[in-house]
Amino acid sequence: MTVPTTILGQNQYGKAENRVVKITRDGATHHIKDLNVSVALSGDLDEVHYSGSNANVLPTDTTKNTVFAFAKEQGVESAEEFGIALARHFVDATEPIRTARIRIEEYEWERIDLDGGAAPHSFVRRGQEIRTAQIRYDGTDVQVLSGLKGLTVLNSTDSEFWGYIKDRYTTLKEDYDRILATEVGAVWRHGPAGSPGAESGSGSGSTDTDWNASYGAVKQQMLRTFAETYSLSLQQTLYQMGSQVLGHRPELEEIRFSMPNKHHFKADLAPFGIANEAADGAVYIAADRPYGLIEATVLREGAEALIPPDMTNL
Amino acid sequence: MTVPTTILGQNQYGKAENRVVKITRDGATHHIKDLNVSVALSGDLDEVHYSGSNANVLPTDTTKNTVFAFAKEQGVESAEEFGIALARHFVDATEPIRTARIRIEEYEWERIDLDGGAAPHSFVRRGQEIRTAQIRYDGTDVQVLSGLKGLTVLNSTDSEFWGYIKDRYTTLKEDYDRILATEVGAVWRHGPAGSPGAESGSGSGSTDTDWNASYGAVKQQMLRTFAETYSLSLQQTLYQMGSQVLGHRPELEEIRFSMPNKHHFKADLAPFGIANEAADGAVYIAADRPYGLIEATVLREGAEALIPPDMTNL
Amino acid sequence: MTVPTTILGQNQYGKAENRVVKITRDGATHHIKDLNVSVALSGDLDEVHYSGSNANVLPTDTTKNTVFAFAKEQGVESAEEFGIALARHFVDATEPIRTARIRIEEYEWERIDLDGGAAPHSFVRRGQEIRTAQIRYDGTDVQVLSGLKGLTVLNSTDSEFWGYIKDRYTTLKEDYDRILATEVGAVWRHGPAGSPGAESGSGSGSTDTDWNASYGAVKQQMLRTFAETYSLSLQQTLYQMGSQVLGHRPELEEIRFSMPNKHHFKADLAPFGIANEAADGAVYIAADRPYGLIEATVLREGAEALIPPDMTNL
Amino acid sequence: MTVPTTILGQNQYGKAENRVVKITRDGATHHIKDLNVSVALSGDLDEVHYSGSNANVLPTDTTKNTVFAFAKEQGVESAEEFGIALARHFVDATEPIRTARIRIEEYEWERIDLDGGAAPHSFVRRGQEIRTAQIRYDGTDVQVLSGLKGLTVLNSTDSEFWGYIKDRYTTLKEDYDRILATEVGAVWRHGPAGSPGAESGSGSGSTDTDWNASYGAVKQQMLRTFAETYSLSLQQTLYQMGSQVLGHRPELEEIRFSMPNKHHFKADLAPFGIANEAADGAVYIAADRPYGLIEATVLREGAEALIPPDMTNL
Structure with missing residues (x-):
């Protein structure tokens, strides 16, 4: 094939739509966080586009594993905090990665109503709006959109x-x-x-x-x-x-x-x-x-x- | 074209997915019913299939008009009552129609919460489950599924x-x-x-x-x-x-x-x-x-x- | 909880929407079959409903595994043949299972057009209609719907x-x-x-x-x-x-x-x-x-x- | 309500998803263009946000009418040309409108194959990719994205x-x-x-x-x-x-x-x-x-x- 004179512009990659459900137990009372987490990374990634060398590529599969591991190790207080922790990790821990953008959808659940009060570990999905968050981290600043x-x-x-x-x-x-x-x-x-x-x-x-x-x-x-x-x-x-x-x-x-x-x-x-x-x-x-x-x-x-x-x- | 020896089996027709919203006013307090109504009629309809004669066909457009007119004239107490009234009408008023099946989806709304209580005419869609109803009427019996x-x-x-x-x-x-x-x-x-x-x-x-x-x-x-x-x-x-x-x-x-x-x-x-x-x-x-x-x-x-x-x- | 006098009616279970892609290689020329296979089994299954005993239950996870194993062992000539083989297997090999229904969606691909002819192992999804098949087998008769x-x-x-x-x-x-x-x-x-x-x-x-x-x-x-x-x-x-x-x-x-x-x-x-x-x-x-x-x-x-x-x- | 010190930023409005089908007849041979056209207008529109005055607002309903009228008067050679004509019209004909963005999806159809060749006025939707176009016009320059x-x-x-x-x-x-x-x-x-x-x-x-x-x-x-x-x-x-x-x-x-x-x-x-x-x-x-x-x-x-x-x- 002929190779025209073209250059690479803005680019990003990562694993999209990781469906993470975190249950926290407080005795018989459980809490649930239900997220859809998408990772997009940018950085020193010209070579993977030009030659296919993956030397600077953290696989999207690894970004997926990281999402689930962080949910367990750090818990999920809020989509925003969880996203900030992930974004910082990808940039701070992986040299060629300069910017991380985490997008999260959150689906809310409410406790099923029993005669004696709210059920301790039984939930019905609320189904109204979807809550969202986006965190961008460039090694210095964190920008949070909710x-x-x-x-x-x-x-x-x-x-x-x-x-x-x-x-x-x-x-x-x-x-x-x-x-x-x-x-x-x-x-x-x-x-x-x-x-x-x-x-x-x-x-x-x-x-x-x-x-x-x-x-x-x-x-x-x-x-x-x-x-x-x-x-x-x-x-x-x-x-x-x-x-x-x-x-x-x-x-x-x-x-x-x-x-x-x-x-x-x-x-x-x-x-x-x-x-x-x-x-x-x-x-x-x-x-x-x-x-x-x-x-x-x-x-x-x-x-x-x-x-x-x-x-x-x- | 050759005409093979075939016959017509079970058949039905009508207007599907009529999106009816009925507001009822009680002074400043309004009530809302939000339905998706589908009509399916059966009867003496062989000829429209065999020759294209529409002599026995109540147009689907007319069934749509009827749905909206009934919503105003009769109101909408429940999907089931509304469907029963519609089904009876189509069979009783139109000679070639022998059976009517009405299917309804209902979307629930709740009042927006204001400091002084519930808003009188402002609503937010609940978004949880969809309520459904099916009414069949054959000129004699009404069968209701919810x-x-x-x-x-x-x-x-x-x-x-x-x-x-x-x-x-x-x-x-x-x-x-x-x-x-x-x-x-x-x-x-x-x-x-x-x-x-x-x-x-x-x-x-x-x-x-x-x-x-x-x-x-x-x-x-x-x-x-x-x-x-x-x-x-x-x-x-x-x-x-x-x-x-x-x-x-x-x-x-x-x-x-x-x-x-x-x-x-x-x-x-x-x-x-x-x-x-x-x-x-x-x-x-x-x-x-x-x-x-x-x-x-x-x-x-x-x-x-x-x-x-x-x-x-x- | 009170136990009213109720009985179990028609029931079926299985793994739905198994997304199977089978590549067949003929030298450099590859062929593709892209299916979505849903299994539904019926039989001697009262007890799992009444008491929760799974003694007669072939897990849906196993039905999934079987779909993928059969795709490899038997190949996929057509959705219908594949479905017949699966339906026969579930009924003939598992005593409590009396009836199997296999539903299949098939997505068609065409070869990408190159200057020198059709690409040997590169495809673009046609995207027009979805082909379907349903096979029912009750131990004696096979009914095929396409x-x-x-x-x-x-x-x-x-x-x-x-x-x-x-x-x-x-x-x-x-x-x-x-x-x-x-x-x-x-x-x-x-x-x-x-x-x-x-x-x-x-x-x-x-x-x-x-x-x-x-x-x-x-x-x-x-x-x-x-x-x-x-x-x-x-x-x-x-x-x-x-x-x-x-x-x-x-x-x-x-x-x-x-x-x-x-x-x-x-x-x-x-x-x-x-x-x-x-x-x-x-x-x-x-x-x-x-x-x-x-x-x-x-x-x-x-x-x-x-x-x-x-x-x-x- | 208190009025905090806020200002209006970037804004746009218009009618989205106008589903336009244009048939062109050339004797018995017909041609079809099937588009989904979305209009977004910007300009001198602060007042409609601040006070609700619509004096500078061309209603979205009018933008819809314009889309259908232009499809008839000018025909649809391509999504891009059609979008350019619409964008120019909205900016050039309506004083407060300074920028128009037209987005179009196009759905492709192919002729049904008959024994004697292609059908003259019968089509089947191809269903593969959706073609898109975006035209922006600011009174001076036209930018076209396909x-x-x-x-x-x-x-x-x-x-x-x-x-x-x-x-x-x-x-x-x-x-x-x-x-x-x-x-x-x-x-x-x-x-x-x-x-x-x-x-x-x-x-x-x-x-x-x-x-x-x-x-x-x-x-x-x-x-x-x-x-x-x-x-x-x-x-x-x-x-x-x-x-x-x-x-x-x-x-x-x-x-x-x-x-x-x-x-x-x-x-x-x-x-x-x-x-x-x-x-x-x-x-x-x-x-x-x-x-x-x-x-x-x-x-x-x-x-x-x-x-x-x-x-x-x-």
Whole structure:
């Protein structure tokens, strides 16, 4: 084959979607962490691309083994802490590896309810949103993004849409009482330790956060703001959600949302002589495709925008 | 084309997956029902197959319109009642239609939690199991199946597996403390009205049941039995679940389960000198494929088995 | 827990979705078979449900091992032959097992095209339909169903729909030139050996068929009939497809189709002053849900209907 | 609600997943283009986020209408040309819109084969890879990315993996004859018009390319290089594919791949006394998760890297 003059650009590799379940026993009471962990490593890896030499390659199989071994040796307090430990390990322990990115999905379980209280070691998967985390470590700094996806919410009123541009191709009728529904995907960035929101004053990487508490508070703030915002556009609701999350969580610098507008169209029952008005409780068609898709970043004033626009869901 | 001597066998048609959302307003407090309704009609339909004459065909588009119109005119108290009304309509109002089968999936929402209590018209999708119902009506009798799918449960102990047949191809080690996890799919059949469990004493079709209460009780009984059964095999757990559901719900005659064994394999950490024993809280690999698949029917003694074996999920 | 008076009904178990890839080498030329094999066994299995005794249970893990061992020892000429060998083994070799059902999906690959011809051991997945097979063996008889799913076809003309019932809920306009598109799911039943279409005259089970040739011919006949039928309804097209397949393939007794009507609605461009007529080449919206769903069996005259109506796809 | 000091960052909106099917008639011979078109617009849109004013918002519904109207008025020669026309329209015709990004998936159909040749207006979906395109227009420049996803390929030999780093967590055995399989996702960037590979010498935007021919040649070059590369690592194969594509297609500047390593593990049949060596034709387990994931960009020397690392698939 001819060899054209080409060069290697950005590259990364690792084992994706390691499905780790960690049970912790506290007598008869068990705790469960259920994660999907993906490893991506970068570094001095030109040669494996150019010649196929694996001398600098830590096999993806080894990265998989490491994930499971760390889950046992270090436990899993939170996706973020677990990811930080893994990222540090891959960079610090393997000379050619310069950067590690760990992405984690977490699936939440709740205890089965028995007459006498919560079951000690029996769980049912909650099945609502998927919690996410991404940790990047370059040998010096740790960047932590947290997030969620698949959180589907709906307001059955308090939403309007009117006053928009009309051009040749506009047929949409203005609406003063519509359903607003979306499936929230969000990624938020934690500030470095020592920033106003951090709980400790030194060191790189905001590694002292109570990640689980922060996650729960962000989710609840999102839900509350979604419910309490009288909406003139999905963009307005999105911005309010971001602004309120940042307003209530000083440990965060930036948040990005991807919110499909899950359209609910009022069924046209007029041909059958049936009124179908929102005010009386209406019947809607929940549409699949196409859908409006609204994406935006909200930043604390003065913060740098570091979440890539194309990152809609971790 | 040559016309071989062939005949038409069982056939049915209709509009599948009508996504109906019904909002009911009670002042500022709204209620939501979110359904996916599929219609299948049978009857005097040979000619549309043989010659393409549509003289006996109620268009699938009309069946769709009917679903939305009924949601408004009759409301949606439960998937079962809604399906019964639809099935009766199609058979009673359209001469060539002799049998109607309505299948419904229901997606549950819960109110968003605000500081002052539950939001009046803001909802978040629960996302746990999908509730199902199937109604068949043949002009005389109504048969109601209820069900659920996607209910994922896990016991982190109290499960063993040993004492099985060993042949040439057996390599599995016996296990005295394993994770037992499954994604429950179940379909249960309601007895006709007048049977011991029915709340009214006459008429065909068990149409007086409190379907929503029955559903909730069946689900809770399944969860409780799953949690409380010390399991020597997934089949034993399945049978206990079915038996307890029938034992506590006199309105039911029969229940069929499809339960994939969601394998959680203990990670092999011995090569790294790390112990990974269940008793100490272990790390598991949650496997995708292949998976054990256990399916069985449990019947009230004397009842007829009417749920088809191939019906694993509605 | 109370133990109500319940009994066990139909039940089966086994390992589902074993992903077997078999490479056969003929010098530098390799051949590939790519299967997804699911095993379901029935028999003397009451006790495992009632008490958890596994004394009659061949573990699903063993059934998995057997699938891979047989792929090596016996090779994979066709999904059907492979399934027959497996089904016979499980019933004949394991006393408590009375019936075995093997379901197989097959994914087809084609050779990568090089300048000098087809690559000897490099393949690209075709990705069109999935081929299916189901084998049932009860110790005496073998029943073979073959099938396919995901075969998406479209006629851009030669389809009409009119002359149907109109009731209160009918709004659909008659159409004299529409797109007809569907995703064919089909299951066909082979007659027993000795029947007119069988190639050998004795023995139970039509095990002498050239399964691969039969499959290819059935698929091609379906496609041809779909293309050549001027359609007044999807039911008519379905029946023609079934009738022609049975007419050309004497080894078959019965075929069942599940054909969603993949609606293509003409885009309404009238508000923009743009004509959009089929005769001039139109623009269509390919809709997702809801969709018409047409299911029917076509039988050779005199044949028994043995494919369950609820079996739409293997 | 308190209003924290936050600002809006990058944002975009539009209608996603418009499923457009365009039939072109040439007498009895019809042609089909089947697209999934997603629109994302940016511009002077702060106010809709801050206050909900839609004065600068072209509704997503209008963008949908425009997609269908353009498909009729302008036809669809290629996804790229169609996307360029749409992107230019949204920016040039709507004052507050400054940037448009159009993403398109294309599904390919082939004619049904009849005895007398190819059917004139009957098609079967190919179902192999999905073709993709992304067009960005900012009022001045057009950037075109083309791509594909879901192209699954497999070499049954000519792949080795050895000589890698071994650490505490390494258990993988070196392999001198393994299956190499991946599902290619790729995005490639066309140079601006006037660059060496462009067919016209002026103007911004490489809008004179024969996009369909370019796409076909890129895909075939990828397949050929995958087949012809004796592989010591998937990274090496990836780089060769990129390098050969750029070497043969002067109109391209840059290509990025996302290639999951679809592991095929040799089944361990030793416990049954069955040899299972690659050299004799082996049986493999096609694994789902986890999987290696290899991502990299290959660039023409001197070209700028403009494809974002996080963009694995359009």
